Amino acid sequence: MPSPAAAVLxxxxxxxxxxxxxxxxxxxxxxxxxxxxxxxxxFRVVSDELGGRRxxxxxxxxxxxLGLIMAGLQAMPPVLTGYRERGVxxxxxxxxxxxxxxxxxxxxxxxxxxxxxxxxxxxVGRIAYGVxxxxxxxxxxxxxxxxTAAALALGATVCAVSRTQKIATAIGSAVFFPAMFTAxxxxxxxxxxxxxxxxxxxxxxxxxxxxxxxxxxxGWPGWAAVxxxxxxxxLLTAAAVRWFRWE
Amino acid sequence: xxxxxxDGLRKSYxxxxxxxxxxxxxxxxxxxxxxxxxxxxxxxxxxxxxxxRTPDEGTVRVAGLDPVADHDGVxxxxxxxxxxxxxxxxxxxxEALELYAAFYPRPADWRPLAERLGLTGKLGxxxxxxxxxxxQRLFIALALVGNPRVVVLDELTTGLDPRxxxxxxxxxxxxxxxGVTVLLVTHFMEEAQRLCDRIAVVDKGRxxxxxxxxxxxxxxxxxxxxxFTPSQPLAEGELAGLPGAxxxxxxxxRVVIHGTDDTVNAVIxxxxxxxxxxHQLRVTEATLDDAFLDLTEEQV
Numbered sequence: 203m204p205s206p207a208a209a210v211l212x213x214x215x216x217x218x219x220x221x222x223x224x225x226x227x228x229x230x231x232x233x234x235x236x237x238x239x240x241x242x243x244x245f246r247v248v249s250d251e252l253g254g255r256r257x258x259x260x261x262x263x264x265x266x267x268l269g270l271i272m273a274g275l276q277a278m279p280p281v282l283t284g285y286r287e288r289g290v291x292x293x294x295x296x297x298x299x300x301x302x303x304x305x306x307x308x309x310x311x312x313x314x315x316x317x318x319x320x321x322x323x324x325x326v327g328r329i330a331y332g333v334x335x336x337x338x339x340x341x342x343x344x345x346x347x348x349x350t351a352a353a354l355a356l357g358a359t360v361c362a363v364s365r366t367q368k369i370a371t372a373i374g375s376a377v378f379f380p381a382m383f384t385a386x387x388x389x390x391x392x393x394x395x396x397x398x399x400x401x402x403x404x405x406x407x408x409x410x411x412x413x414x415x416x417x418x419x420x421g422w423p424g425w426a427a428v429x430x431x432x433x434x435x436x437l438l439t440a441a442a443v444r445w446f447r448w449e
Numbered sequence: 450x451x452x453x454x455x456d457g458l459r460k461s462y463x464x465x466x467x468x469x470x471x472x473x474x475x476x477x478x479x480x481x482x483x484x485x486x487x488x489x490x491x492x493x494x495x496x497x498x499x500x501x502r503t504p505d506e507g508t509v510r511v512a513g514l515d516p517v518a519d520h521d522g523v524x525x526x527x528x529x530x531x532x533x534x535x536x537x538x539x540x541x542x543x544e545a546l547e548l549y550a551a552f553y554p555r556p557a558d559w560r561p562l563a564e565r566l567g568l569t570g571k572l573g574x575x576x577x578x579x580x581x582x583x584x585q586r587l588f589i590a591l592a593l594v595g596n597p598r599v600v601v602l603d604e605l606t607t608g609l610d611p612r613x614x615x616x617x618x619x620x621x622x623x624x625x626x627x628g629v630t631v632l633l634v635t636h637f638m639e640e641a642q643r644l645c646d647r648i649a650v651v652d653k654g655r656x657x658x659x660x661x662x663x664x665x666x667x668x669x670x671x672x673x674x675x676x677f678t679p680s681q682p683l684a685e686g687e688l689a690g691l692p693g694a695x696x697x698x699x700x701x702x703r704v705v706i707h708g709t710d711d712t713v714n715a716v717i718x719x720x721x722x723x724x725x726x727x728h729q730l731r732v733t734e735a736t737l738d739d740a741f742l743d744l745t746e747e748q749v
Contacts, residue, residue: 206551206552209548213537213544213547217537217539217540289531290534290535292501292534293531293536295500296499296500296527296528296531297552298595
């Protein structure tokens with residue numbers, strides 16, 4: 203007999219595997235985008251303006267962050283608000299298992315999918331375009347885990363402030379585009395003008411981009427970048443806990 | 450022995466009382482009905498029993514346990530079917546049964562349960578693909594899979610067709626036959642009359658009456674209802690003077706009298722004396738419907 207929490211996690215994993223849309227956008231899309239960027243010949247040319255790097259090098263952290271954003275902001279909020287709206291959480295509250303087990307399982311699954319997506323993007327960059335693997339793997343992993351936490355906390359906050367699934371999807375999309383911009387999807391953060399870059403690095407994904415870039419180059423992520431991401435994670439988690447309603 | 454005890458329960462939402470001083474006891478092994486019009490506070494009352502809501506005042510005990518303070522203890526012995534609650538859309542019937550069985554320390558084997566509820570052919574079907582009746586049967590199965598001592602069923606047959614409703618009723622009788630206490634919330638008179646050992650009629654958050662179905666019918670107005678359309682109007686006052694008549698009125702030319710067998714004879718004598726013909730004369734037994742309308746104030 204599996205423990206209740208394990209049974210919930212197993213069931214939610216099966217359900218997660220039945221969402222081809224979420225799986226595509228989280229796991230496949232970021233790496234496919236990286237592959238397409240790398241197909242442009244000029245993006246594979248070393249540029250002095252980018253500090254001796256290629257555009258495709260800069261798009262590896264972008265693809266990594268994109269997977270986290272897809273998981274935390276696009277995929278997770280509709281699931282959680284749907285569970286609340288349709289009484290799935292209430293139904294579970296009448297059993298010996300608390301509905302928090304369901305939320306935890308969803309956070310774990312979306313976090314895990316985001317990390318797999320990140321590994322995939324790093325591997326695709328390495329295999330297809332010879333992008334160097336992170337030279338400081340521990341620092342890279344630290345930045346990655348912290349940013350995953352930030353993305354999930356942001357998604358949870360969207361759930362907390364949205365009364366319905368429709369509102370959650372709308373707010374999620376509204377936050378989604380700024381998040382993609384600050385992660386450098388249109389212009390990589392490292393290629394942004396100095397003034398813009400300073401502002402973007404105060405956002406969770408902008409700071410994460412900086413942290414990942416530093417770790418990829420062989421250093422430990424800077425205190426400023428780690429601190430900004432950690433602060434956002436703490437604030438968003440507090441907001442989600444404060445405002446989340448079970449029904 | 451009382452397995453559910455509700456004493457002086459009060460619960461308000463935004464200053465408006467939903468439940469306003471409710472007291473009742475459900476004996477072990479009975480089917481206890483909570484009957485009332487929409488918005489009477491029925492659901493709020495059972496949500497307090499299920500531990501989903503914290504009472505403002507009063508006490509609730511399930512097998513001696515407080516549903517809020519001892520949530521784990523109560524949820525282990527109480528199975529619930531909620532109004533307007535769904536499952537994950539892509540969860541199959543088998544997965545739902547396995548999942549909920551894993552929640553309880555001593556679950557029932559879900560296979561015979563699914564068999565009895567006619568779900569065996571639907572085990573691989575996802576929740577979203579089930580019909581209304583199949584969903585309700587699955588909810589009954591989930592309420593029973595933990596081997597509870599009490600099940601709370603809230604508006605179980607709402608939205609079911611008459612055939613599915615009757616099937617569900619015999620199912621509930623089976624459940625009780627196994628010694629499980631049933632707390633049934635409904636606004637269907639027929640359902641309450643058929644199933645319940647005792648019924649609490651709730652109106653505006655209070656108990657208007659608590660009795661057996663036949664006791665409620667006896668208590669509220671006459672047990673015999675006489676209706677007819679007279680060939681010419683009857684003089685006012687003549688009806689009121691009939692022996693045993695507790696209610697007599699002229700509704701747009703159709704006379705309705707609640708009374709006893711004596712009243713029936715008196716009406717026939719009265720009509721004969723005035724040489725009035727009674728068209729569509731009907732003498733029927735009062736139902737819970739009549740009792741309910743008498744007991745609850747008219748909703749405008």
